[in-house]
Amino acid sequence: MAIYYIGFPVLMLVAVIDATFMQLFRLWGGAPSLMLMVIVSWALVAEIEDALPWAVIGGVMRDLLSVTPTGSSAVAFVVIVIAIDRTFPKINWHNIAIPPPTILVASYVYGLMLFGFHRMAGWDVPFLDGLWYVILPGAIMNFIAILVVFRLIGGINNFLRPQRGSMLR
């Protein structure tokens, strides 16, 4: 249960860090997304029942600090969590092979879904330019930073659920 008490303030903080500190690393139109890295890391180490609430709450928090319709990021995060659950078994938090390619794909899935939601909300989104000008730099920065975030989230999960951690492959 502790995981849910921790989750809310942590996600709130992550959303704010995404809108402030992470914007200092903006390259072209893209910036690293700590929220996406947290959600992907959590989906890789925890059960889907634990990861989904983080995806929904984290997505809503992120959208509240954006012009994106509320819930758009939540839908995208939920889709990513489901895809990860179907693709990989739960991995050990020392794993360094799976998180980087996963975040690369997740960045594109998330970016493309957000483009779609922006279009639905009436924003003009130059689709092809956005692929390389916005999503690519963000995906590369996520790729570089994911292992740090993954180790941190894996550590938290291991601390909160030690019995499950010991069974990890």
Next chain:
Amino acid sequence: MIGNRSPRTVAIGTALFISITLVILSLLGTLSPAESLGRAPLTFLENIFGNLSGSLDSTADDIAEIRSLRTRNLELEEALADYQAELAELREIRSDYDRLIALLNYTTQTPSDFRYVTADVIGRDTAGVVRTIHLDKGTRDGVATGDPVITELGLVGRVVKVSATGCEVLLITDSNSAVNARIQNPKRDVGTVRGTLSGDLVLTFVDPDAQIGVGNLVLTSGEGQNFPADLIIGQVTGVSLSDDELFQQASIRSLVDFSRLEFVLIITNWEPVDLSVFEDTTEAN
């Protein structure tokens, strides 16, 4: 039936249902009060973190720029001397202008009539594809949707979302932004300044016969009543024909550094003329 389903399926179904419902309600606009309420604590935190990240950013910049700033300071001192002479001359012209305006009993809203609220930039849109900034002033400070936002160097954008304690500003560099503009050339030609995905500004829909010169200032025209007239947008840096060769277009360089905005001014008392009555007439015809 639900009792037969695994907790995993129920969790997936619930998460998808909640998320999609939120998107639909948000698109319909019914979530606005709840969004405003939910944004308040985030804006509070964003204010604290925004100041911290702003200080961090400016400290790093300051260290890197000390040498270039010294040279720049010398250049500016020389320029200041020139401008002071020009200012004296312009004051004389302004004095003549004021007297003539008084004679004509002509009233207009000038920058000195505007009421400004100073706001700190506390964050930026996380989506990347939309160029917006978050400010620490909201409805409590008199800010409303549509309010123009400027700095002493020129136009920044307009407020698109507002809560009690904060607001979101769509920058003029965003590709969704369009500002009716006037070129400060002898014929005072007009056009539309649009943002691009790369953050550059382009002046489009300018008459092909217009004489646009590199260095010409571009100001808001006030047409369409999206912004007050005569706010500086930027300076022309290059001119070309549009792809279909029906119009001229020019690249514009704003004096505002949009990536390093720290504080801005929100004009809170500008009231656009309601043009909807004319649109209705056109539709009726």
